[in-house]
Amino acid sequence: MNKTIAINIEEPPPLSLYVHFPWCTKKCPYCDFNSHQLSDRTLPESQYLTALLADFSSSVELIKGRTIASIFFGGGTPSLISGVGIQKIISEIYRQVSVDKNAEITLEANPGVSEILQLKRFREAGVNRLSVGVQSFSDANLKRLGRIHTGKDALKAIEKANDIFDNVNIDIMYGLPEQSLENLSEDISILVRTNVKHCSVYQLTIEPQTLFYRHRPDTPDDESCWAMEKLIKEMMALYGYDQYEISAYAKNGFESVHNNNYWKFGDYLGIGAGAHSKISFGNRVIRMEKAKSPQTYMNKAGDGNALAGCYQVPHHDLPGEFMMNALRLKDGFKLDLFSQRTGLDLDYVMPSIQKAKDNNLVIVKKNSLRPTDYGYAFLNSLIGYFI
Ligand SMILES: C[S@@+](CC[C@H](N)C(=O)[O-])C[C@H]1O[C@@H](n2cnc3c(N)ncnc32)[C@H](O)[C@@H]1O
Numbered sequence: 001m002n003k004t005i006a007i008n009i010e011e012p013p014p015l016s017l018y019v020h021f022p023w024c025t026k027k028c029p030y031c032d033f034n035s036h037q038l039s040d041r042t043l044p045e046s047q048y049l050t051a052l053l054a055d056f057s058s059s060v061e062l063i064k065g066r067t068i069a070s071i072f073f074g075g076g077t078p079s080l081i082s083g084v085g086i087q088k089i090i091s092e093i094y095r096q097v098s099v100d101k102n103a104e105i106t107l108e109a110n111p112g113v114s115e116i117l118q119l120k121r122f123r124e125a126g127v128n129r130l131s132v133g134v135q136s137f138s139d140a141n142l143k144r145l146g147r148i149h150t151g152k153d154a155l156k157a158i159e160k161a162n163d164i165f166d167n168v169n170i171d172i173m174y175g176l177p178e179q180s181l182e183n184l185s186e187d188i189s190i191l192v193r194t195n196v197k198h199c200s201v202y203q204l205t206i207e208p209q210t211l212f213y214r215h216r217p218d219t220p221d222d223e224s225c226w227a228m229e230k231l232i233k234e235m236m237a238l239y240g241y242d243q244y245e246i247s248a249y250a251k252n253g254f255e256s257v258h259n260n261n262y263w264k265f266g267d268y269l270g271i272g273a274g275a276h277s278k279i280s281f282g283n284r285v286i287r288m289e290k291a292k293s294p295q296t297y298m299n300k301a302g303d304g305n306a307l308a309g310c311y312q313v314p315h316h317d318l319p320g321e322f323m324m325n326a327l328r329l330k331d332g333f334k335l336d337l338f339s340q341r342t343g344l345d346l347d348y349v350m351p352s353i354q355k356a357k358d359n360n361l362v363i364v365k366k367n368s369l370r371p372t373d374y375g376y377a378f379l380n381s382l383i384g385y386f387i
């Protein structure tokens, strides 16, 4: 798959905006996100907002004439920012670019940092979806994960969020240190009773550069995690949550616009420390990364120098990158989407699709392709056919 080949992306894909906020009250021992513990330091909110706005203004040229379909404030813990701060960013975005009138605007909140007044201000500023990082409702699990909140705090935060927002997501993790199937079943029973519209369920991964990597906790073996995954699928389905992506479950009509755009290989502009962007032009796809260290970012963004790296995705990498995202979707994708997003002819991947089909990993029907249950269970091997 490595001969030189021209690409032609006729229509730019839908566009999302990601805004990164790189601080947390406390760093969790499993987390490798670009997030830094505040400790006794005060939050440099106004300095960071100035940098974000400068970063945005100097990036706007890249998305000229396009409309933003979703905005995501991620972190770190963006719920540490004041309502006024979020309002300032959102109004500046609307002032400088076109935003879809039904745009999904999500903000990530930690249950330990989600005061009711604060949540109301976020809503007034235009945020219409809140994503609460719960992880577990069990105090023992939360303690082992080094979280700053209890199960009760999490329930209170969800209640407040449900009062203020029509669209609430919660993040749950499984495969936790010393977790049993019964313990997970308890978490999922509580989760389904909260009546949130969306839930992201992640298996704990032990990432290099984390405290858990250096002091590895005792986590359930593969067979137990497999049983946990099965239990999650069954219980979520029973309570009307449809699994539409490997880790995402939603009530009908509440699939995340922002995440779906990533999985359908859409475009996104990232602003903030370490934020990534993917932007398509007619004959090339560009990836960019902003300066990762918050201090360096704040020092450089003011002069329009926040960019730390930029490269064109080699054409022969596009099929693998597309499939790595699109095959995560339970219902797969329309075959046309491959050419629309990569600018490559479908013939380019037909031999690999045929091989995956022969091995019962995908089904091709009515111009759509989706992984079989077997393909979904061995997704990494399936993706390997396209790399
Ligand atoms: C940026 S954090 C969410 C918001 C907020 N910082 C919080 O933790 O409450 C995104 C989510 O990624 C998940 N996550 C982080 N590290 C993980 C890991 N090592 N394995 C699995 N999931 C992880 C957690 O569920 C977390 O809520």
Ligand code: SF4
Binding pocket: 023, 024, 026, 027, 028, 031, 032, 033, 035, 075, 076, 077, 110, 133
């Ligand atoms: S609060 Fe969230 S972003 Fe911050 S360290 Fe913990 S998991 Fe990572």
